[in-house]
Amino acid sequence: AQSVTQPDIHITVSEGASLELRCNYSYGATPYLFWYVQSPGQGLQLLLKYFSGDTLVQGIKGFEAEFKRSQSSFNLRKPSVHWSDAAEYFCAVGPPRGGNMLTFGGGTRLMVKP
Amino acid sequence: KAGVTQTPRYLIKTRGQQVTLSCSPISGHRSVSWYQQTPGQGLQFLFEYFSETQRNKGNFPGRFSGRQFSNSRSEMNVSTLELGDSALYLCASSVDLNEKLFFGSGTQLSVL
Numbered sequence: 001a002q003s004v005t006q007p008d009i010h011i012t013v014s015e016g017a018s019l020e021l022r023c024n025y026s027y028g029a030t031p032y033l034f035w036y037v038q039s040p041g042q043g044l045q046l047l048l049k050y051f052s053g054d055t056l057v058q059g060i061k062g063f064e065a066e067f068k069r070s071q072s073s074f075n076l077r078k079p080s081v082h083w084s085d086a087a088e089y090f091c092a093v094g095p096p097r098g099g100n101m102l103t104f105g106g107g108t109r110l111m112v113k114p
Numbered sequence: 115k116a117g118v119t120q121t122p123r124y125l126i127k128t129r130g131q132q133v134t135l136s137c138s139p140i141s142g143h144r145s146v147s148w149y150q151q152t153p154g155q156g157l158q159f160l161f162e163y164f165s166e167t168q169r170n171k172g173n174f175p176g177r178f179s180g181r182q183f184s185n186s187r188s189e190m191n192v193s194t195l196e197l198g199d200s201a202l203y204l205c206a207s208s209v210d211l212n213e214k215l216f217f218g219s220g221t222q223l224s225v226l
Contacts, residue, residue, distance in 0.1 A: 043217030100147040104157035
């Protein structure tokens with residue numbers, strides 16, 4: 001069965017510092033990969049997705065993620081964090097043949113220090 | 115363009131009751147998915163509908179059911195509510211399968 005692991009439940013970074021959120025997945029084939037962000041009381045917003053091709057994916061709000069097949073990882077990065085980035089971040093995998101049946105990781109809550 | 119609309123925003127029910135949650139997708143979107151979010155289990159897939167047909171169902175008991183109407187609006191129903199059904203229920207829509215998902219703000223269900 002597929003699974004997604006986000007090893008860090010909480011991360012605190014200073015504003016302006018770089019950020020890396022980790023995501024590891026287990027799947028029978030190369031899945032579709034996603035990062036979503038959720039602000040308090042809100043639904044989820046898609047930051048970026050990887051289906052195929054270039055393993056470095058650019059997303060919205062200055063985020064990027066790198067797919068590493070050998071490590072079954074899809075880590076999210078941002079070079080300089082803003083206070084408004086404080087939120088919960090979810091990594092997810094979807095079936096290779098498409099469809100919206102996503103499996104989510106447990107999430108990483110990001111706090112930003114001024 | 116209006117986003118995904120979920121009603122009601124908050125709901126309080128007692129054990130044994132049933133509840134119906136509603137989701138209006140973005141205009142033109144034909145796919146609707148439902149997810150349950152709890153502090154303990156995280157985000158879990160419930161159902162996926164496309165053009166009124168259920169395409170996939172998650173690992174939930176038969177008390178959880180859903181449907182999609184010809185205008186793409188969707189409802190989910192939970193019968194014989196249990197305390198563990200307390201959760202944020204999120205609806206998401208997309209133009210087609212395998213397209214970008216847009217999530218609503220959810221319905222917060224509390225079962226007392």
